[in-house]
Amino acid sequence: MGLPAISWLPSDEGDRRALYMRLVKAQESVLLRTARRLSGGNAEMAADIVQEAIVSGFVGFMAGKLGSPDGLRPWLLRILLNKAHAEWRHARRSWPVADVTALAEAAQREAGEVGSLGPADEEGRTRALLTAVGELPDKLRAAVELVDLGELEYAEAAAVLGVPVGTVRSRLARARWRLAALLGREEEWR
Amino acid sequence: MGGMLSRLADGRLGWIARLYAEAHLRRCPKCTAAMKALLAVRQGLRSIGAPELGLGAERWAQIEAACLAEAEE
Numbered sequence: 001m002g003l004p005a006i007s008w009l010p011s012d013e014g015d016r017r018a019l020y021m022r023l024v025k026a027q028e029s030v031l032l033r034t035a036r037r038l039s040g041g042n043a044e045m046a047a048d049i050v051q052e053a054i055v056s057g058f059v060g061f062m063a064g065k066l067g068s069p070d071g072l073r074p075w076l077l078r079i080l081l082n083k084a085h086a087e088w089r090h091a092r093r094s095w096p097v098a099d100v101t102a103l104a105e106a107a108q109r110e111a112g113e114v115g116s117l118g119p120a121d122e123e124g125r126t127r128a129l130l131t132a133v134g135e136l137p138d139k140l141r142a143a144v145e146l147v148d149l150g151e152l153e154y155a156e157a158a159a160v161l162g163v164p165v166g167t168v169r170s171r172l173a174r175a176r177w178r179l180a181a182l183l184g185r186e187e188e189w190r
Numbered sequence: 191m192g193g194m195l196s197r198l199a200d201g202r203l204g205w206i207a208r209l210y211a212e213a214h215l216r217r218c219p220k221c222t223a224a225m226k227a228l229l230a231v232r233q234g235l236r237s238i239g240a241p242e243l244g245l246g247a248e249r250w251a252q253i254e255a256a257c258l259a260e261a262e263e
Contacts, residue, residue: 017261021254028244036239047245051253058257126238148235154202173196180227
């Protein structure tokens with residue numbers, strides 16, 4: 001395979017592949033954390049999504065599409081979100097629609113308690129939360145996925161989305177208020 | 191105020207803005223209720239998923255093999 005000449009990349013194919021593996025392994029925890037939360041704690045699905053993202057990223061990396069090593073993390077996360085959304089759309093179809101309603105009812109019963117998002121069982125809570133996230137408009141959803149699920153800094157999320165930091169902050173705030181509203185905890189912020 | 195509370199939840203307000211927001215929360219029940227809801231959402235999202243383990247050697251071997259296969263195509 002004839003590799004394009006990129007100053008910071010080794011021209012030897014084996015060296016370039018080894019470099020990619022080394023760089024990617026350093027991103028293991030953030031990729032896995034984001035994927036695991038996006039998949040509702042399903043470890044197997046999360047590992048599959050991470051694998052798909054790494055393999056997709058590899059193709060672009062070998063072709064010299066990455067401008068610098070620093071760009072790898074936002075780049076892989078963008079790929080990961082796309083993969084996760086595809087999986088997620090599929091998985092959500094099998095989730096009961098009543099989850100959000102049940103959650104809202106439970107939350108109203110427990111109104112006033114900080115940190116309580118009922119229903120009491122963790123799986124139901126997770127599904128309801130992710131269902132609510134899935135109902136957000138794409139731009140708001142991406143902000144909450146990167147900052148609250150991936151635990152990225154605002155600036156890192158901005159790099160992934162290709163928008164200014166202030167935009168991430170405002171989308172994140174709007175996303176969180178919408179979620180609170182969807183979950184019946186608070187009227188939507190205006 | 192909505193954007194400010196969201197940043198407060200992340201510990202990302204400068205100290206003057208933080209003092210202002212905290213003082214406001216002490217006397218505004220509506221914002222206090224909103225802040226509780228926001229913290230519940232934030233905490234709920236961040237507590238999803240099992241404690242993190244790595245991908246494991248076996249999965250990494252699969253990934254490397256899949257990359258090699260792509261390179262050979």
